Structure formats: structure tokens, C-alpha cells
Amino acid sequence: MIQSHASKGNILIVDDAPENLETLTQVLISQGYLVRPAINGQMALKALQTTFPDLILLDIMMPDMSGYDICKQLKANESTRDIPVIFMTALPDTVDEVKGLELGAVDYITKPFQIETMLARIKTHLTLRN
Numbered sequence: 001m002i003q004s005h006a007s008k009g010n011i012l013i014v015d016d017a018p019e020n021l022e023t024l025t026q027v028l029i030s031q032g033y034l035v036r037p038a039i040n041g042q043m044a045l046k047a048l049q050t051t052f053p054d055l056i057l058l059d060i061m062m063p064d065m066s067g068y069d070i071c072k073q074l075k076a077n078e079s080t081r082d083i084p085v086i087f088m089t090a091l092p093d094t095v096d097e098v099k100g101l102e103l104g105a106v107d108y109i110t111k112p113f114q115i116e117t118m119l120a121r122i123k124t125h126l127t128l129r130n
Helices: 018-030 041-047 067-076 094-102 115-129
Strands: 010-014 034-038 055-059 085-089 107-110
Touching: 010 018, 010 041, 018 034, 018 115, 034 041, 041 067, 055 067, 055 115, 067 085, 067 094, 085 094, 085 115, 094 107, 107 115
Parallel strands: 010 034, 010 055, 055 085, 085 107
Antiparallel strands: none
């Protein structure tokens, strides 16, 4: 787990692109969040066995299991169903956005994302959760 001193929230980032994971991790740490990066769905589900995050940033298109599949598992489990999920994707189609929201995601960010917009959405959903 990568930490900063005073945490605004614990965020699990799931993205199969190492450069996205690195960029998001650095930005969120600089903003005072605790960050746990996961490079795939299996790592994300394993990370959830030890500590529940306050929010999950979840890529949709991944090789081992899609973000949709992970979200379905999270929402089907009573202990993880209330964790807010924000999908991140390069898929520009409204159909994909609607599917993600229907599966229980609280928000949807398209890549390449604007850092300021993403930070505002994270802050909003953490505030709503608390």
C-alpha cells in the first residue's frame, strides 16, 4: 500500500495499463489519498480481502476480467456492495456508460481524463459516501 501522512480517503485503482496506474497513483497521493494500485481484476479482488477502500477507480477494458465483471462481483457481495465504483474507460459510447451505471457504478470517466475533473468527481463521491 502506498501512503501519505494524512489521508482524505483510501482508493483502489484498477487499470491494466501501468502508465495509467502510475500517473493516477502519483496524482492521488499528491492530493493526500491512500492509494492501492491493482494491475488486473484478480489483484483487485485479492486487495479487497484485506481492506475495503472508500472508493474504486475501475478500468472497463482489461484482459483477465472486465471492469463490468468486477463490478458485478462487488455489487453481489454484501460487504462490498456499498463501495462507490467510478468506471474509467476509453470507450466513448453512451451504451457503455449506461451499462456501467446499470451495474451499480456511481460515475463514469472517459480516457484520456482531465485530472481536475477526475479529482472533483472523486471528492464528490467520497463526500457522498461519508
